Amino acid sequence: MTIVILSEENHRQAKAALHAEMPHVRSSHLAEAMAAGFGRGSHAALLSFRRGYQDHRAPLARWDGAAFARRIASFGYADVPATAFGTALAAIRLPHTPYVKFRKGDRSANEDHYRTANRLGRPMMMITTARTYAQLEWDCITIDGREDHHVRGHEGDRLVRLMFEMFQARCRGAPGKPLFCGSAFTGTIKKLLPETAGQLAEDYFTLLTCHSPEQRSGLREARFRS
Template identity: 30%
Template sequence: MSTILATPENLRRLKNVLMADFEMKSAHASEAIAALAGFRSHAAFRQSRSGSQHPAILDADFVHFEQKCFKLGYEADSSAYLRFSFNRIDWAHRLWCLIRKSDHAASDRWFYECQRRKIPFIVIKKARKHYSVSWDHISMESDYDNGIRNTYDNELHRIMFRTYQMICSGLEPKSFFDGTGLVGDVTGLSETSARQIADAFAKLLYPGNLRLEKSAA
């Protein structure tokens, strides 16, 4: 699974990649990005983002992207290259940060960025043999943090633990989940599982997340 935080800066950076690496026209790149985000057209994608206070986190739909590219006259296997390069894109706004466990300065820099952007502090830490994923709402505004604490903490904990089980069951025998919906960590992971968990938890914890907004309605 690959995700994208749909900020204007991230979408612009993705569009530049498509125009440079795929030699797409600007209008075609906009339509391809909309398809990647799961929408039928650029107009529909733009309408979905209008009036939203926070950018949503969207799953990358590579199948829909490939179908759209083929209709626009590009190679049918265009999604294969994008799948390969997607996680290497230097996003303007990241969902989480991957650092060495001993790099406290990098952890501090990421925390201050999260605090400035008013987003959850989600970090993947690389140790000698394993990876861990940590999350904390301490970087969020107090009103949002209190709202989550009073309303969704137990529900988030249940969903996050179940998500961890689905990703790691049978694959990560040394992993361990320790935390709540507000703060915690998962240890003993491979890099692949750590990335999947960080993406999945970000979708649950970020302001503007579609699932959380629906559950609050």
């Protein structure tokens, strides 16, 4: 996972998971290194960035494992890998995630995701898995109708073109001949490799969650550089 929803609960549980993975690291050092991983100069700066956001409006951050590892090393801890964050989070599930993954036909998981997304006013982003391929689905019916102008009309048309560009870039030469079908508001991509489905889910959640064209443009460039 490279995109993280910076809710207070996510931050707290991510730090606890990292501390369990690296119990020898002091809590204050871990907090500073996490801030670096989230693109901030200090723990205080990260808290200031988050201040004023409620969990349903928490900002998104792109995790930089190399920056985390460099900051940890500056405190004298050797051989901490850039993958430490991903390893720690593999053992838990953060309360707020860009997308959910479940087996095809699991209606209960689908309904649970709808209720959560609707309560938080976030787009639904779902990966359903089968034996070989995965299917990515998105639906913006759960976004507050007063805040969904970016997925409708002319703005929605521009946004879906960007989504299709991302699909082409991620899936060029992929097996299974993935098929993109839909609009910015709702859509499906079939026959994706599971890893590609996760990458596109983060791409699309970022685009559908950010409301200003400047935010979407900046995040788009960051994603294509990754």
